[in-house]
Amino acid sequence: MTKEYKTITEISGPLIFVEKTEPVGYMELVEIRTGGELKRGQVLDSSDEIVVIQVFEGTGGLSKDTAVSFTGDVIKMPLSPGIVGRVLSGSGKPRDGGPEIVPEVLRDIAGAAINPASREKPRAFIQTGISTIDGTNTLVRGQKLPIFSGAGLPHNDLALQIARQAKALGEAEPFAVIFCAMGITNEEAQHFLADFERTGALERAVVFLNLADDPAVERILTPRLGLTTAEYLAFDLDMHVLIIYTDMTNYCESLRQMGAAREEVPGRRGYPGYMYTDLACQYERAGIIKGKKGSITQFPILTMPGDDITHPIPDLSGYITEGQILISRELHRKGIYPPVDIRPSLSRLMNSGIGKGHTREDHRAVSDQLYAYYAEGNDLRGLAAIVGKEALSERDKLVLEFADKFEKRFVNQGRDEDRSIFDTLQIGWELLADLPEAMLTRIDDKYIKQYHPKYAGTAKAAQAPAK
Amino acid sequence: MEVGKIKRVAGPLVQATGLKAAMYDLVLVGEEGLMSEVIGISGNKHIIQVYEDTGGVRPGEPVRETGAPLVAQLGPGILTQIYDGIQRPLPKLAEASGDFISRGLFVDGIDHKKKWEFKAVVKKGDVVKPGQSIGEVQEQLLIKHKIMVPPNQKGGTIKEIYSGNFTVEETIAVLEDGTKLTMMHKWPVRRARPVTKKLAPTIPLRTGQRVIDGFFSLAKGGTAAIPGGFGTGKTVMQQTLSKWADVDIVVYVGCGERGNEMADLLHEFPELQDPRTGRPLMERSIVYANTSNMPVAAREASVYTGMTTSEYYRDMGYDVLMTADSTSRWAEAMREMGSRLEEMPGEEGYPAYLGARLADFYERAGRAEVLNGGQGSVSIVGAVSPPGGDFTEPVTQNTLRMVKVFWALDSKLTQRRHFPSINWLDSYSLYDLDLEAWFVENVSPDWNKNKRRAMSILQENAELEEIVMLVGSDALPEDQQVTLEVARMIINFWLAQSAFHPVDTFSPYKKQFDLLASILKYRDYAFEAVQKGISVAQITSVPSKDALAKVRLEAEYEPILAKVLAQMDVEFKALK
């Protein structure tokens, strides 16, 4: 029986300060009993006489004579294959009425860093069926690609569509979806769960739910539990894991709250100076390991406060993740779904996942050319608004029209429309074919000869990937 | 040596009592002996930063002294290595602990068991000075590793010296005073290695990137900063420079960045060829990978470890390029440690000594006459990741005070997928004038003239674009419309350069020059035509103009370019 202390000297926000006699480890798991309830906490600062503990379930109801005991170990997650199909709370307790997880293994949720030398270079193309992703911001296995969105935009629909449609070209391999909700509303959570149930995805999903009315400090645990589970499924059980977590903004708010409670010197906009490192410790738990079959691909969702991409949360995320998919309010207002603005969107791993042997040899060139004219067409919209469309040169008029058509045909697609990469490239070529051939400066002539609708004529050339 | 006791643990910071260790001494913390460094002494307390994760470490556990500061192990076997921030070979860590990095592991920076063939270049009775070569080892097929008297030793008269196969620990020479020399020595990473004399930056460092070599060139031994918001191309540029720069050795420091990027680099470098030698790039490379999720204290150290190995190869007489991605993460590591030390913060929470640290670091760059007698250089390219892409923040500003070349990345260009997204109006190189003579002598007498012409066209273009935004381009006089078109050509056909195109990723000087000269030739023809009253529409639709766009994508471009230019002659003559 471990020793119990009733020596809380101070309670401050989510923190308690406890005097003790035995040595307590940094990051050690702490149990706090009040009434019949068991709360859990973690040591943030340990010195000879006193320790500082963050309490995950909140400090409500704690008093100076609440019993505190130290477990002698850091927080570990119980894992077994039976975890697939379960719905758990944000701190890992069953939320589906089912039994506790009977552990086969216990894993430290802090997660050690993957040795960079052990990483395999990610390059397996994942087809999401969404043109703005597959065509111009291609996702590969082992990538972390967040969705940057704003309040009230259809990012959840997009995430769900990706979860439904994502597949590697080639034979089916075991895969699982992990869904971590952090501070989202019950309604949003239900939306996800209902979709998982409708499509049968729940059977191969693990769900962690920390909802808006659950304790904020618990949110600090949620992604760590999800990622620890992901590592287990991917690297012990050889599965391809897709992990969606939403909303990272709520997670960061919790970090800020903890920082303030500890009276730390704040960084930008009150967020802790170590937020970059903290976020990196979540996002970097994506990837592939040499010699292992599984993989972890991450889709974090975050809503940018005030739609501001320079806000520290999207900014620091963008500095860590391998690109971002930007949801645009303007496109949403135009009625375009998914309202992905490709200009600030990016997939940094795209290059290794496209081209000959992955998608098709002309992929890079087509994507670059689409980008160039869509961006230019957007700039011209501003000019046309001032000087009038008539004052534009013929070339500029073509580019302007291209941008409009691009949004309507390439960006816009149905919520259940699952386009193959070859369909996507075909749409791209058709749009480019409306421009004079001399304007296709970014595409090698040999691809023009092969894939340009004018020469291909038939759909055949555009369909078959050149091997 | 003393054994102290932990008093307090909070994150990567530990306080301990009962130690005598000096500032910056290495100590081993806790039962597991975690690698750590003393970063403050206050009363009877030592303040220690731990290079490894501290979860589970308790007050009361021991702290052991090592009696020495953090050092790099210098000797044959550094090339091709991939290290963490404190020079532990990552593949060795993987052997010891699996795919995830665990802690408390101590691994030598270089292999102590491997035998190298040492060839003495001095003999018994010779007097050797500190830093002087006493022998050589063929470290890689084309890279000779000079074995030098450590610069922090006295030197003296050689009493014995042996050629043959030795490990780095075995004695290869003995001096009269009994000093034994081995092929390895240790050097404190935070201390600059001495040189005889610094030299002026008069030789360009060829990068094969047109916007850099052509407009904002770096000198051998120079310093450059490449600031930009996320996704603007810092990493791609640094990797591209590491691939193609005409240096002997590349030290790539991944400081607080992505694991997958390191995997990519480690995947590519062994396969790509050094354009100068045809050998795998890896043979001339050293990689430090302390990714963002690895401990911050080791991240802070990685920049110094990288610099020390860079200087070591410079001391052998080599040209070394060190890239650091990203110096902002290094600065943030300082900030994090500083705030945990409860230091009085300076601007935006960064420690007040931020500027001084950056200055010390960049000052270690330079071309120099080395103690060995020859010349060597360390050039630094540091990425800066300003929050929100705003260059007014402290790390960018303090860096700009130190470096001579500024490659300003522009997210507007990124959004248009114009790469490299180096803004041609904001960027600069202060080596410009120093290098002019070299280009005239080695590439073309017109190099500098053409560069200035192209830059002034772009300058004029920027002014014209403002007018265009108000009235549209058709309202401009004809010659100005031509200028817009020529600027567009310079931007799209010359400044833009894809790092991923097998040919275009590297552009030799001659090709850079020829392409630009051709665009300027078009410009001269076009202006002549305008004078003759030929319409802009006609001038801009000559087919040879568009043909010029793709010449850069050809490896054997010369005959193709000649054809395009001949075509241009014909087409302009035919205009009426």
Ligand SMILES: Nc1ncnc2c1ncn2[C@@H]1O[C@H](COP(=O)(O)OP(=O)(O)OP(=O)(O)O)[C@@H](O)[C@H]1O
């Ligand atoms: N020279 C280039 N040629 C082609 N594409 C490029 C080039 N430079 C950058 N890119 C594209 O831009 C993407 C982002 O570049 P990179 O990863 O270098 O950005 P970064 O500035 O290092 O960002 P971060 O600060 O987040 O690390 C690349 O993945 C690539 O798609």
Ligand SMILES: [Mg+2]
């Ligand atoms: Mg980068």
